[in-house]
Amino acid sequence: MEDKYLSVTALTKYIKKKFDVDEHLQGIYIRGEISNYKHHSRGHMYLTIKDENASIRAVMFQHQNIKLQFRPENGMKVLINGSVSVFEASGQYQLYINDMQPDGIGALHLAFEQLKIKLTDEGIFEERNKKKLPKFPKKIAVLTSPTGAAIRDILTTLERRYPIVDVLIFPILVQGKYAKDSIVRAIQTVNNRTDIDLIIMGRGGGSIEELWPFNEELVARAIFDSNIPIISAVGHETDFSISDFTADRRAATPTAAAELAVPSIADLIQYQEQLNRMLTNYMHQLYKTKFNSWHNVKESYFFKFPHRYIEEKEQALDTIIDRFQTNLTKIRQHKKDQVAHIDKQLSYFKPTKIIDRKKESVLQLEREMTNYLKTILSNKKRDFSNKLESLELLNPTSTMLRGYSILYDKNKEMVTNITNVSVGDELQAHVSNGVIVSIIKEVKES
Incomplete structure (x- = not known):
């Protein structure tokens, strides 16, 4: 009876063999949409191919997907060639993809657009990265x-x-x-x-x-x-x-x-000729300008009467020297006045005078402090004598000297009321020069 039971492995192998020998499941062509796409680190691609009503798990191994010209993405419509078989480890059937193409657009066109978007996002096409061409x-x-x-x-x-x-x-x-x-x-x-x-x-x-x-x-x-x-x-x-x-x-x-x-060498030659003409015109204009300047100078008063020009400059120099000496005298006097004013101010701030004023201030403060301390000491002595007299009045010993005593019971507690003692109790009477021990024979209420 036990022979009629199959193991899970045996059943799965049997189903896999049925799939593998079925020619209708080999070399099939499927149109669908990619979902759950994952490109494994080992290079294999795992995905799900679906339409409106069904879906099938699929795998495309690295040695086959390396030939793809585009990058699969979720939601992409694709045309697939492959076969259907069973993955024994999970007991699930899946599609093994041999080739895959985009549905509706060529693989190369799709790869072109995907790479263009990728490099655009990286900024590789930006104008700021372009180098200038040499002239x-x-x-x-x-x-x-x-x-x-x-x-x-x-x-x-x-x-x-x-x-x-x-x-x-x-x-x-x-x-x-x-x-x-x-x-x-x-x-x-x-x-x-x-x-x-x-x-x-x-x-x-x-x-x-x-x-x-x-x-x-x-x-x-x-x-x-x-x-x-x-x-x-x-x-x-x-x-x-x-x-x-x-x-x-x-x-x-x-x-x-x-x-x-x-x-263009022709354009350069033409440009050079244009520059030559411009330079020639500029030189002619410059020569004309300089010649006119030279002629004006030659006809000027200075060239015709140089000795008079020198005499005028000599006279102007004398005027400047006189003005300079006058200003120099005024400046000297002003500086002398400033020095005198500063010296007068400094006399008040001489260190010896400042020290004398400070010494006098210190002596005055010492006298005031001495008087203040004497006043405080006198007040403290008077307060001390008053407090000492008050303490003498409150001193129990002084009271005892007038014939009074303080009673304590056997528990060393002060007796202040007859209700605290009984006949036969031992009492201690503290007087000024000692202690008297006695036994209570009678208690009377006054």
Whole structure:
């Protein structure tokens, strides 16, 4: 009879085997909404897939979710490919996810928007973090494919606009799974040099998959950490990448990037010619102004009659000297008056006079204190004599000398009333010079 009972483990294994061999539960496609999403520290994803009427627990292991181009979130609608089986430890069936895509929007577009929001929240795209481009760069590093159309456009534009600039080409992979590492290494290599003034980074147009290396977070952070300004030129004018938002300047095309990087030599020559004309006009105007000034000086009274000019200055000097001597005499007299006034004040505050006045004050205080102490002592003596006389009147010994005594019973308590004693009690009568012990024979009430 015992053989008909199954263990829980055996039953669970049997049910799991039924699930695993059912071809309808393998390679199934499900549309649903994510909830209870958790990305475990070991890399596995645990979630619940639900619709309006039901839900199922699901798991996507790390070796499969590492290929996802987007980050799952609660509430996201997804398209899933996977299989259904039983998790023996809990006896619950669950969905094992092999692949997952956003429902209604491509995975790459979703990943792009998610990364854009993340880096925006960190402040990486803020204008205050952008570095200024050099006006006249001496050496430019170009990071692109050495065989694409982008490098030809950049070199042609640089040669036409600013042929004196040095250009270093750093070949990178611009698409494929290894491209992001190639871009990051190139940025770091350029930053290890001290002779590079500017970086141009980019490629020609393509699909979002082909442009994706420039949307990688690793590349964006390398651009942000660069100490050298970077111009990003990825794709065509309508294409925007995460690198465009992160770079110090964004160019619509590689050609536009080269135009941003350097000034036009023709414009510089024209500007120089304009400066030369301005300088020539300025020098002519300056010469004319100085010549007129010189002519005015030459025709001035000083040049025609220098000896009279000197005589006038001599006379003016005499006037100044006289005024100075008069003022000096007044100042001296004023200072003498001040010294006399101060000396008069100081005579009152001479230390010897101050000491004499203080000594007199001290002697006066000593006399007053002596009189005060004598008065207090006399009052205290009088008070003491009065209190002594009062004490003499209250002294029991004095009363005893007049024939009085004080009675105490056997308990050493004073007898003040006949009700406190009885016939036969022993009493002690204290008199002035001793104690009398007696026995009560009779008690009479007066």
